[in-house]
Amino acid sequence: MKRLGLMVVVAVLASLVPNAVHASPIVEVSKLQGNLTISAATSLTDAFTELAKQFRKVNKGVKVRLNFGSSSTLIAQIQSGAPSDIMASADLTNLEKLVASGNVVVTPRVFARNAMVIAVKPGNPKSVRSVADLASLSFIALCGKTVPCGVYASSVLTRAGVVIAESKVTRGIDVKATLSAVANGDADAAIVYKTDVSAAKNTVVGIDIPSAQNVKAMYGIAPIRGSKNPAIVKVFIDFVLSEQGWQVLKSFGFQRP
Amino acid sequence: MRSRVDSHAWKLDGEALMSVMLQGSVRQGRLILDFDVVVGDEIVAISGVNGIGKTTFLRVLAGLLPLDTGTLQVNGIVLDDVDHQIFVPAHLRNVGMVFQDNVLLPFLSALDNVAYPMMATGVGRQQVQQLAIDAMGQQGIGHLAQMKPMQLSGGQQQRVALVRALISKPQLVLLDEPLSALDADARREVRSWLRDQLKSLPGTKFVVTHDLVDIAELCDHEIAFMQPQSQLSGNETQTTIVR
Amino acid sequence: MSTRKRRVGAETPAFVWVGASCALLFLLLPLVGLLKRVAWSGIFGSVTSGPASEALRLSLVTSVFATLIALVLGLPLAWVLARIEFRGRSMVRALVMLPMVLPPVVGGVALLGAYGKSNGLIGGWLFDVFGLQLTFSPLGVVIAEAFVALPFLVMAVESGLRSIDPRFEESAATMGLGPSERFWKVTLRLLAPSLIAGVAVAWARALGEFGATITFAGNIEGRTQTTPLAVYLLLESDPEAAYALSFVLLAVCVAVLIAMRGSWMGRRS
Numbered sequence: 141m142k143r144l145g146l147m148v149v150v151a152v153l154a155s156l157v158p159n160a161v162h163a164s165p166i167v168e169v170s171k172l173q174g175n176l177t178i179s180a181a182t183s184l185t186d187a188f189t190e191l192a193k194q195f196r197k198v199n200k201g202v203k204v205r206l207n208f209g210s211s212s213t214l215i216a217q218i219q220s221g222a223p224s225d226i227m228a229s230a231d232l233t234n235l236e237k238l239v240a241s242g243n244v245v246v247t248p249r250v251f252a253r254n255a256m257v258i259a260v261k262p263g264n265p266k267s268v269r270s271v272a273d274l275a276s277l278s279f280i281a282l283c284g285k286t287v288p289c290g291v292y293a294s295s296v297l298t299r300a301g302v303v304i305a306e307s308k309v310t311r312g313i314d315v316k317a318t319l320s321a322v323a324n325g326d327a328d329a330a331i332v333y334k335t336d337v338s339a340a341k342n343t344v345v346g347i348d349i350p351s352a353q354n355v356k357a358m359y360g361i362a363p364i365r366g367s368k369n370p371a372i373v374k375v376f377i378d379f380v381l382s383e384q385g386w387q388v389l390k391s392f393g394f395q396r397p
Numbered sequence: 398m399r400s401r402v403d404s405h406a407w408k409l410d411g412e413a414l415m416s417v418m419l420q421g422s423v424r425q426g427r428l429i430l431d432f433d434v435v436v437g438d439e440i441v442a443i444s445g446v447n448g449i450g451k452t453t454f455l456r457v458l459a460g461l462l463p464l465d466t467g468t469l470q471v472n473g474i475v476l477d478d479v480d481h482q483i484f485v486p487a488h489l490r491n492v493g494m495v496f497q498d499n500v501l502l503p504f505l506s507a508l509d510n511v512a513y514p515m516m517a518t519g520v521g522r523q524q525v526q527q528l529a530i531d532a533m534g535q536q537g538i539g540h541l542a543q544m545k546p547m548q549l550s551g552g553q554q555q556r557v558a559l560v561r562a563l564i565s566k567p568q569l570v571l572l573d574e575p576l577s578a579l580d581a582d583a584r585r586e587v588r589s590w591l592r593d594q595l596k597s598l599p600g601t602k603f604v605v606t607h608d609l610v611d612i613a614e615l616c617d618h619e620i621a622f623m624q625p626q627s628q629l630s631g632n633e634t635q636t637t638i639v640r
Numbered sequence: 641m642s643t644r645k646r647r648v649g650a651e652t653p654a655f656v657w658v659g660a661s662c663a664l665l666f667l668l669l670p671l672v673g674l675l676k677r678v679a680w681s682g683i684f685g686s687v688t689s690g691p692a693s694e695a696l697r698l699s700l701v702t703s704v705f706a707t708l709i710a711l712v713l714g715l716p717l718a719w720v721l722a723r724i725e726f727r728g729r730s731m732v733r734a735l736v737m738l739p740m741v742l743p744p745v746v747g748g749v750a751l752l753g754a755y756g757k758s759n760g761l762i763g764g765w766l767f768d769v770f771g772l773q774l775t776f777s778p779l780g781v782v783i784a785e786a787f788v789a790l791p792f793l794v795m796a797v798e799s800g801l802r803s804i805d806p807r808f809e810e811s812a813a814t815m816g817l818g819p820s821e822r823f824w825k826v827t828l829r830l831l832a833p834s835l836i837a838g839v840a841v842a843w844a845r846a847l848g849e850f851g852a853t854i855t856f857a858g859n860i861e862g863r864t865q866t867t868p869l870a871v872y873l874l875l876e877s878d879p880e881a882a883y884a885l886s887f888v889l890l891a892v893c894v895a896v897l898i899a900m901r902g903s904w905m906g907r908r909s
Binding site for chain 1: 749752756757758763773775776854855858859860861862863864865872873875876877
């Protein structure tokens with residue numbers, strides 16, 4: 141009898157566990173109601189769209205609004221009073237600016253890592269094999285100098301000892317615009333995040349940058365002070381930092397921080 | 398709507414002086430005009446109800462509107478011949494025209510407006526201006542020389558337009574209600590001036606007018622535009638000789 | 641005399657006053673806000689050095705050339721649309737107006753499709769035969785600006801041409817002026833107010849162009865980074881310079897508008 145009872149208990153418990161992706165140990169989360177506005181770096185577009193989707197499945201009462209842009213632009217917006225609840229940045233420097241300006245009052249958490257890669261047109265028509273080859277191209281695309289991926293690209297160039305005249309560089313306002321200059325435009329190459337090249341599928345081809353020249357792009361997330369829904373914010377950030385959240389990020393090409 | 402213009406002039410001494418010969422037709426929108434006009438070296442009044450085609454007639458003579466069929470000869474020169482595909486455009490016809498509403502160039506002074514027809518000839522600018530001043534003085538509007546058309550009254554504009562039309566001694570004069578904007582006194586004055594001017598010009602002069610006094614005092618001959626009997630219950634075409 | 645003055649506007653309904661005041665406020669408040677942000681003491685320094693001055697110089701040069709192109713191409717087009725009747729004329733007119741209603745970035749994408757070196761209709765050919773690359777070049781900026789400015793000029797000139805009483809030209813013909821003489825001496829002079837207004841609007845549009853420029857000509861400092869692009873980027877890194885630049889653009893536009901006053905209405909008032 142006890143065994144049967146035990147088996148029933150186990151069976152019941154087992155049935156409460158759906159497949160791994162939908163693991164939601166906190167049943168009362170679905171009672172959460174409200175809006176959540178997330179400012180996220182452009183390079184997080186696909187990943188955060190999926191994260192938001194999964195979050196919504198479990199928290200049907202929460203409406204998630206995603207605001208993508210270059211991290212530097214988003215920070216400026218928040219400092220000007222844009223009503224955002226969470227900032228997910230492509231670098232920690234920008235988050236530190238928010239801390240300095242008082243918009244973030246907790247320590248930002250690092251949730252993913254990215255690396256840079258050279259993007260070229262399919263078929264690599266200019267036979268680019270290394271960062272050094274970029275110097276001989278007519279025009280390359282980089283992100284704006286104050287945009288995180290632009291800062292990272294500068295680091296890569298410095299580490300590779302390559303100098304490129306500014307008159308050959310077209311600056312994109314965010315990483316997607318930068319990539320588009322190669323995918324749809326006449327730029328011969330761009331330095332962008334690895335994840336963007338994967339996301340772009342067949343429109344560009346990625347040329348790896350050796351780790352000696354490459355950078356570790358650290359992505360951070362933090363709640364914004366003055367949010368109207370701190371409870372929901374906490375749950376979302378925890379979700380991003382959870383194993384489930386990590387699986388999503390991994391599926392889009394991010395690396396463990 | 399069809400109008401017919403028939404006019405045959407004859408000089409009392411039997412010698413036909415054919416200054417203008419217009420035989421043909423033209424269509425302007427819903428208006429169809431049939432012409433059969435032979436006129437001599439005289440001042441001809443054109444009368445008729447509004448919309449009947451008087452202005453269209455003038456435009457055909459001026460070269461602003463080509464004929465659809467027929468021919469137009471002025472002083473022996475063929476200006477329009479549909480069958481032989483001859484058409485002399487307006488700027489090549491030696492025509493002096495006053496439009497309804499005068500149509501002075503708004504960006505030129507009255508003096509420059511008057512001088513304009515002479516600019517196309519080779520005459521020097523100074524000379525041209527002098528001629529213009531003199532002509533305006535003759536008509537009593539010399540004091541308006543430097544004013545812009547916008548600053549002139551309707552009557553003053555009309556007088557400027559008249560001087561302008563006649564100054565280059567055109568072979569064919571077309572006046573579309575040239576005294577309509579003038580009050581009774583001015584009208585008398587200008588009419589007599591106009592009569593002298595027109596008489597001194599060779600060639601045919603057409604004057605569209607509703608004013609019976611104009612017709613009586615100014616013109617040798619009248620062509621009345623009318624609708625043909627066959628079309629509507631209008632009258633037959635009529636030619637009136639006023640003398 | 642004073643009774644007359646008292647009566648001015650007396651019969652205007654109240655809601656018209658309210659509406660007009662709101663409209664004025666709506667337009668002027670942002671301008672005042674901008675002026676407030678400018679750091680007047682450092683403004684000269686901000687705009688005469690670095691990327692800001694490059695951007696200004698580039699903008700002024702490219703917008704003037706773009707306006708010239710719009711004029712040279714737009715005047716004949718406006719003539720045809722205004723004076724010549726042909727089948728499909730209204731379709732052609734609608735197409736000509738397209739760049740005006742198209743989102744600028746879409747315009748940029750379209751320009752890439754035509755003149756892009758990699759996969760434009762004739763861009764590749766231009767590069768192969770003439771070594772000419774329009775993208776990422778100041779010439780590309782001029783083309784993008786001309787593309788968006790042209791419809792404005794055509795519209796102003798076409799409407800100007802239509803409003804000219806044809807009898808002016810006829811009168812000139814009866815006075816012995818041939819077709820081309822009439823065009824230069826009469827038509828153009830009558831057209832002058834509309835032409836000036838069209839040029840001013842086209843120039844202002846060219847000067848402010850952002851989306852098509854950044855998409856087609858890219859964003860290269862000193863080569864294709866025009867003032868609007870520079871302002872956008874400077875807003876993050878050097879806001880003072882951004883405000884200063886914005887003010888300069890504003891001042892230039894205001895100067896042009898004031899010089900043009902009255903011409904909008906077709907006659908000097």
